[in-house]
Amino acid sequence: METATNEIAIYISVFKRRRWLFAIPAAAALLVASLVIIILPSIYTASATILVEGQEVPQELVQSTVTGYIEERLQSVSQRAFSRKNLLGVIERFGLYKEDRDILTSEEILEKMRENIIVENIQADVVSDTGRSTTATIAFSIAFDGKYPRQVLQTTNALVSLFLEENLRTREEKAHTTYDFLTRQLNQLREEVSATESKVAQFKEKHYRSLPEMMALNLQSLDRVQKDIDARQEMVKTLVDRKVYLEGQLATVDQTAYSYTAEGQRIMTPEEELKSLRSQYLSAKAIHSEKHPDVVKLTGQIALLEAELTARNTARDINAELESWRRKLTSLERQYTGQHPDVIKARSRVASLEKAQAQAEADNHQGMLKLDVDLDQENPAYINLKTQIEATTLEIRNERQMLVELRRKYDEYVGYIEHSPQVEQTYLQLQRDYQNSSQKYQETMQKVLAARQAQELEKEHVSEKFSLVEPPVLPEKPYKPRRAVLFVVAMVLSIGVGIGCILMAELLDSSVHDDGTLSGMIPAPVLGVIPYVQTAKEIRRQRRRKVFLVVASVGGVVMVTLLFHVFVLPIDILFFKIINKVQRIV
Amino acid sequence: MSKIAKALKKAQVERPEDVHIGTRNRSRSSMGKAWEGQSYKNMPVQEAPDGHLEKNRLLTDGSAQHIRDAFNVLRAKLFQNTRNKGLNSIMVTSPRRGEGKTIVAINLAMSIARDARHTALLVDTNLRWPGVAKTLGVCRGGEAGLEDYLVGKVEPSELMVNPGIENLVVLPSCQATSESADLISSFKMQQMVREFKRQSSDRYVVFDCPHLLDMPDSLVFSTYVDGVILVVEEGKTSQADIRASVEMLGEAHIIGVILNKHITQ
Numbered sequence: 006m007e008t009a010t011n012e013i014a015i016y017i018s019v020f021k022r023r024r025w026l027f028a029i030p031a032a033a034a035l036l037v038a039s040l041v042i043i044i045l046p047s048i049y050t051a052s053a054t055i056l057v058e059g060q061e062v063p064q065e066l067v068q069s070t071v072t073g074y075i076e077e078r079l080q081s082v083s084q085r086a087f088s089r090k091n092l093l094g095v096i097e098r099f100g101l102y103k104e105d106r107d108i109l110t111s112e113e114i115l116e117k118m119r120e121n122i123i124v125e126n127i128q129a130d131v132v133s134d135t136g137r138s139t140t141a142t143i144a145f146s147i148a149f150d151g152k153y154p155r156q157v158l159q160t161t162n163a164l165v166s167l168f169l170e171e172n173l174r175t176r177e178e179k180a181h182t183t184y185d186f187l188t189r190q191l192n193q194l195r196e197e198v199s200a201t202e203s204k205v206a207q208f209k210e211k212h213y214r215s216l217p218e219m220m221a222l223n224l225q226s227l228d229r230v231q232k233d234i235d236a237r238q239e240m241v242k243t244l245v246d247r248k249v250y251l252e253g254q255l256a257t258v259d260q261t262a263y264s265y266t267a268e269g270q271r272i273m274t275p276e277e278e279l280k281s282l283r284s285q286y287l288s289a290k291a292i293h294s295e296k297h298p299d300v301v302k303l304t305g306q307i308a309l310l311e312a313e314l315t316a317r318n319t320a321r322d323i324n325a326e327l328e329s330w331r332r333k334l335t336s337l338e339r340q341y342t343g344q345h346p347d348v349i350k351a352r353s354r355v356a357s358l359e360k361a362q363a364q365a366e367a368d369n370h371q372g373m374l375k376l377d378v379d380l381d382q383e384n385p386a387y388i389n390l391k392t393q394i395e396a397t398t399l400e401i402r403n404e405r406q407m408l409v410e411l412r413r414k415y416d417e418y419v420g421y422i423e424h425s426p427q428v429e430q431t432y433l434q435l436q437r438d439y440q441n442s443s444q445k446y447q448e449t450m451q452k453v454l455a456a457r458q459a460q461e462l463e464k465e466h467v468s469e470k471f472s473l474v475e476p477p478v479l480p481e482k483p484y485k486p487r488r489a490v491l492f493v494v495a496m497v498l499s500i501g502v503g504i505g506c507i508l509m510a511e512l513l514d515s516s517v518h519d520d521g522t523l524s525g526m527i528p529a530p531v532l533g534v535i536p537y538v539q540t541a542k543e544i545r546r547q548r549r550r551k552v553f554l555v556v557a558s559v560g561g562v563v564m565v566t567l568l569f570h571v572f573v574l575p576i577d578i579l580f581f582k583i584i585n586k587v588q589r590i591v
Numbered sequence: 592m593s594k595i596a597k598a599l600k601k602a603q604v605e606r607p608e609d610v611h612i613g614t615r616n617r618s619r620s621s622m623g624k625a626w627e628g629q630s631y632k633n634m635p636v637q638e639a640p641d642g643h644l645e646k647n648r649l650l651t652d653g654s655a656q657h658i659r660d661a662f663n664v665l666r667a668k669l670f671q672n673t674r675n676k677g678l679n680s681i682m683v684t685s686p687r688r689g690e691g692k693t694i695v696a697i698n699l700a701m702s703i704a705r706d707a708r709h710t711a712l713l714v715d716t717n718l719r720w721p722g723v724a725k726t727l728g729v730c731r732g733g734e735a736g737l738e739d740y741l742v743g744k745v746e747p748s749e750l751m752v753n754p755g756i757e758n759l760v761v762l763p764s765c766q767a768t769s770e771s772a773d774l775i776s777s778f779k780m781q782q783m784v785r786e787f788k789r790q791s792s793d794r795y796v797v798f799d800c801p802h803l804l805d806m807p808d809s810l811v812f813s814t815y816v817d818g819v820i821l822v823v824e825e826g827k828t829s830q831a832d833i834r835a836s837v838e839m840l841g842e843a844h845i846i847g848v849i850l851n852k853h854i855t856q
Binding site: 022514515516517518519520522523527530532534535537539541542 | 691
């Protein structure tokens with residue numbers, strides 16, 4: 006009789022009581038699991054390692070246009086390489102998943118294939134440019150799982166080549182796209198630059214004199230013109246003075262003093278002629294009578310001459326007086342206002358003299374001889390003076406014209422200078438635009454050159470590239486399922502199943518199992534615990550069963566061992582492995 | 592009859608006399624008038640072979656020691672709980688059918704009979720499914736049983752049988768009846784139990800009763816006897832049944848419980 010005083014004892018007694026409930030389900034579960042493990046198809050895998058080789062030309066010299074994290078690129082390349090079309094091609098070529106084609110749709114088969122492809126990055130600790138140690142992908146592996154070793158190898162090879170091709174294609178495409186894009190940009194910018202350039206040129210042409218760089222020149226020119234103007238004015242003044250002087254001189258010279266007739270006779274001045282006529286008259290009178298034509302002619306001549314001389318003298322006097330009064334008036338006007346009595350007096354005097362002059366002139370017209378017209382001006386001094394005066398007058402006119410021209414010029418320059426700030430602003434703006442676009446153009450030009458280099462890099466395959474360092478090999482042994490591990494798991498699970506059965510039975514069973522519980526339930530004592538009374542027949546039967554069980558279990562162990570030996574691992578190898586392990590531990 | 596007498600004599604010779612004589616005398620002196628002459632000495636002996644007993648899981652000399660020990664412990668505890676209180680009429684029942692009442696009752700009776708100080712009377716009151724006679728191998732052919740006494744055909748003394756074990760008297764029922772409840776609740780039955788009790792104080796009367804739950808028989812009968820022994824089968828009788836049984840018995844004195852069919856390893 007046993008008394009379960011502690012829990013362990015209770016568990017033990019429960020286990021003893023229900024050992025068959027434990028053993029049979031556990032054995033069944035183990036058997037089923039073992040069968041499943043043995044039946045599970047062997048999966049072979051072939052794997053290729055691809056090294057990511059850096060660019061051969063130093064990055065500092067030629068920058069590749071293909072940038073970004075290698076992992077990301079690997080991802081995108083693998084997405085492209087293992088596209089639906091490519092994979093379906095591979096499936097078709099090697100006849101993969103033949104057994105699934107009847108049951109699964111092509112989409113499901115593709116899904117399965119993608120699951121069987123494993124791209125794994127191989128990382129290493131590297132020191133980056135910044136000096137920090139990071140992990141970087143230096144290589145990656147492509148593996149494929151399948152049931153048939155040869156097929157697995159072929160497929161892996163195909164996948165690797167797909168991957169490599171796709172990578173090359175992607176890189177070249179990327180480089181090409183970059184170059185194309187930049188070239189297009191460059192063309193656009195070139196047009197922009199030339200447009201700005203022509204705009205600047207037009208502007209410059211239009212506002213040539215007002216451009217900021219002409220400022221100094223303009224100022225200089227202005228200065229020079231100013232000086233020129235001053236000089237001219239001075240000149241004009243001098244000339245005017247000279248003319249006045251010459252006119253003064255002219256007044257003192259007799260116009261006709263040295264004139265000669267065609268016969269070489271000197272032409273006399275009217276005074277001289279009058280004198281000569283008077284002497285001729287006296288001599289004629291002495292010879293002829295008063296009525297003699299010669300005497301009459303001479304008398305007439307004398308009278309005419311006298312009249313004219315009188316008129317001329319009067320006119321000259323008036324002229325002189327007028328001139329003097331005019332001068333007086335001018336100086337007076339400068340000093341006083343118009344109301345000043347002196348001014349008024351001078352004005353009226355000038356007016357009356359002008360009237361007298363006009364009168365004299367009118368009288369003179371009636372005369373036979375005109376003072377200036379009729380008389381030959383043959384006095385060389387007079388002519389000389391006259392010519393000089395005329396030359397001076399001409400010169401003055403010239404100078405005056407020059408002055409006008411210079412003033413115009415001056416105004417022009419002033420205009421330029423005044424206009425300059427406005428022009429400068431627009432000009433600077435244009436200039437800036439031009440500079441901007443030209444700078445952009447330059448930059449893009451640089452980029453285009455770099456892109457071209459990168460393209461060359463890709464073409465010659467000297468940029469970063471993937472090289473197959475470890476080609477896939479024919480798998481000799483399946484890597485999956487790991488039958489030994491699964492077997493251990495199955496064993497644990499079947500023990501669990503057994504324990505579960507016991508637990509279940511205990512949970513469902515409300516019957517009494519030991520006197521301890523019984524005595525707790527009833528107010529009366531437990532009188533006795535009667536063992537199961539076995540009959541001899543029962544004992545015999547039990548003994549027979551025991552023998553059978555021993556035989557069966559020995560047979561089972563032998564069976565399992567044999568199966569293990571054949572399907573999982575030969576026993577002798579296992580033995581050596583165990584020995585090895587033990588030795589290592591010891 | 593001479594054959595039985597011979598057998599008895601033979602048995603007397605084989606057994607140690609001194610122990611049994613004392614017991615016999617005592618029991619005889621306290622026997623009632625109605626049951627006089629009903630000592631095992633002069634009652635018919637129907638001895639079954641050991642093989643038959645063994646086959647029916649009854650204890651024999653060749654039984655395994657641990658089983659015999661278990662019954663001896665049971666007996667000792669029973670004595671401990673009853674002797675001083677004068678409780679000698681005991682019914683054996685169980686919550687459900689087939690939990691081993693009959694075998695426990697017979698083995699207990701046999702065990703008591705083997706104790707020198709006591710004699711035992713085993714009455715099969717399981718009128719519905721009588722099993723004692725069959726198990727012990729008594730009641731061969733169309734012999735009368737307890738039910739015949741209850742319907743007034745025979746006297747108990749005519750029914751009693753010795754199964755070949757000293758100090759053990761068996762009152763079997765031989766025919767299964769469907770009116771067991773009525774018979775058990777009859778006055779005759781009650782009287783009979785009272786009479787048995789009255790006759791001898793050192794004799795234990797063991798009644799093998801039908802099961803308790805969903806049967807009125809044992810419930811009725813429990814009011815006649817001094818105590819009840821409840822047989823419970825390990826791993827089969829549910830705790831709810833045990834509780835229900837205890838509740839049903841109510842007033843009746845439960846001497847104790849026996850955990851039957853304990854599995855020993």
